[in-house]
Amino acid sequence: MAKFIIRGGKPLNGEIAISGAKNAALPMLAASLLTKERIVYHNVPQLLDIFTIKKLLLKLGVNMSETDPLIVQAERITNHCAPYELVRTMRASILVLGPLLAREGKACVSLPGGCAIGARPVDLHLRGLSEMGADIVLEKGYIKAKAKYLKGTEIYLDIPTVTGTENLMMAATLAKGETVLKNAAREPEVVALAKMLKDMGAEIKGEGTDTIVIKGVEGLSGTICSIIPDRIEAGTYMVAVAITGGRARFKNCCLEHLGAVIKKLKEAGVKITKVSNGVEILAPKEIKSTDVTTLPYPGFPTDMQAQFMALMCLSNGVSVITERIFENRFMHVLELKRMGADIKIDGASAVVRGVPKLMGAPVVATDLRASASLVLAGLAAEGITEVDRIYHLDRGYEKMELKLKALGAEIERVAV
Numbered sequence: 001m002a003k004f005i006i007r008g009g010k011p012l013n014g015e016i017a018i019s020g021a022k023n024a025a026l027p028m029l030a031a032s033l034l035t036k037e038r039i040v041y042h043n044v045p046q047l048l049d050i051f052t053i054k055k056l057l058l059k060l061g062v063n064m065s066e067t068d069p070l071i072v073q074a075e076r077i078t079n080h081c082a083p084y085e086l087v088r089t090m091r092a093s094i095l096v097l098g099p100l101l102a103r104e105g106k107a108c109v110s111l112p113g114g115c116a117i118g119a120r121p122v123d124l125h126l127r128g129l130s131e132m133g134a135d136i137v138l139e140k141g142y143i144k145a146k147a148k149y150l151k152g153t154e155i156y157l158d159i160p161t162v163t164g165t166e167n168l169m170m171a172a173t174l175a176k177g178e179t180v181l182k183n184a185a186r187e188p189e190v191v192a193l194a195k196m197l198k199d200m201g202a203e204i205k206g207e208g209t210d211t212i213v214i215k216g217v218e219g220l221s222g223t224i225c226s227i228i229p230d231r232i233e234a235g236t237y238m239v240a241v242a243i244t245g246g247r248a249r250f251k252n253c254c255l256e257h258l259g260a261v262i263k264k265l266k267e268a269g270v271k272i273t274k275v276s277n278g279v280e281i282l283a284p285k286e287i288k289s290t291d292v293t294t295l296p297y298p299g300f301p302t303d304m305q306a307q308f309m310a311l312m313c314l315s316n317g318v319s320v321i322t323e324r325i326f327e328n329r330f331m332h333v334l335e336l337k338r339m340g341a342d343i344k345i346d347g348a349s350a351v352v353r354g355v356p357k358l359m360g361a362p363v364v365a366t367d368l369r370a371s372a373s374l375v376l377a378g379l380a381a382e383g384i385t386e387v388d389r390i391y392h393l394d395r396g397y398e399k400m401e402l403k404l405k406a407l408g409a410e411i412e413r414v415a416v
């Protein structure tokens with residue numbers, strides 16, 4: 001176990017590069033199960049969640065290089081079961097279900113349990129697959145699915161689930177006939193996965209809209225791909241610069257994927273300018289209060305809600321932050337309050353009254369983005385903040401303390 005010790009109050013200045021997106025890399029790695037051929041991945045971030053999916057793929061019999069770029073080949077799948085130990089540590093392990101079923105006609109994946117940010121069921125993944133002809137039973141905590149072959153059909157998703165869309169899209173690439181996914185997720189990570197699948201020979205249209213049409217093909221081939229930049233990592237560091245009163249440049253940052261985040265940061269007074277080979281962020285003299293509601297893409301991402309709340313804690317007024325994706329995603333609020341923030345929760349909304357300053361404190365969070373918000377608050381706070389259980393941060397932020405140090409932050413990782 002390790003924790004971060006942060007001495008706050010230093011403006012962040014300088015330049016960093018944004019890493020490959022965790023949430024794009026995970027489904028793209030799962031897609032390696034769809035072909036016998038080699039896939040070469042560039043720009044894969046080194047994160048705990050990536051380590052977990054690699055471990056899962058290795059368990060299924062996939063060959064993998066230890067090199068960068070990462071080379072993965074699922075020539076033969078020797079095991080069809082994603083065990084509880086791995087699914088428990090990372091819910092996105094469910095992403096192997098669609099590809100295994102489509103290629104092998106069988107899969108066994110531990111049913112993800114509850115998690116720190118809410119119930120998070122996978123019923124829509126399962127319903128979609130059974131509508132494609134899969135026979136699915138739940139047995140002893142496991143999803144057991146089989147199908148002689150999957151057949152294309154029209155699937156309406158009650159909620160535009162991101163990993164659900166990805167799972168079904170992957171399954172449909174090898175199904176017989178045409179699958180139409182209605183109310184599909186439009187996230188850039190879904191589009192990135194579709195692009196990779198198309199490069200492998202899949203026939204997909206409509207990715208990035210709410211209707212994706214997939215014509216099943218006989219087989220898919222290998223490909224070379226590159227992971228898109230992580231929009232949530234970029235957004236988090238934009239807040240880090242803004243909250244500390246700094247000025248910085250980010251390389252490898254895709255502004256097109258950050259529309260709603262940039263709009264809200266601009267409303268808060270942050271200047272964000274496209275420059276050659278990157279983006280420049282300039283903090284405002286005074287942080288303006290602004291309301292935010294999380295929504296599916298292209299709305300404001302739930303994965304940026306906690307970080308934006310940290311910024312609003314130091315704003316010049318009152319902001320209302322409403323969480324519409326997950327029912328229990330205010331785990332950071334009590335900890336931010338321990339640092340002097342003035343926040344009241346009212347159902348799915350948090351009313352944040354800006355305070356002139358935050359004070360360092362020992363804090364702990366139970367999920368990835370909540371932990372990130374505490375680091376941000378710590379960077380701006382007076383005195384020392386200790387953020388415990390940083391394995392949550394290691395799941396989704398590559399070299400976080402090194403990047404923050406490169407921007408001039410005083411942050412140390414210490415073993416406890």
Ligand code: UD1
Pocket residue numbers: 023026091092118119120121122123124125126159160161162163164189301302303325326327
């Ligand atoms: C993905 C992201 C996660 C992000 C989330 C929302 C990955 C690996 N993770 O998670 O970082 O916070 O999108 O942008 O990409 N739901 C159901 N039934 C289902 C599936 C989902 O009711 O079968 C509900 C969930 O409980 C939640 C909402 O739909 O309330 C959206 O969840 P979903 O888009 O599925 O999130 P994930 O794909 O798990």
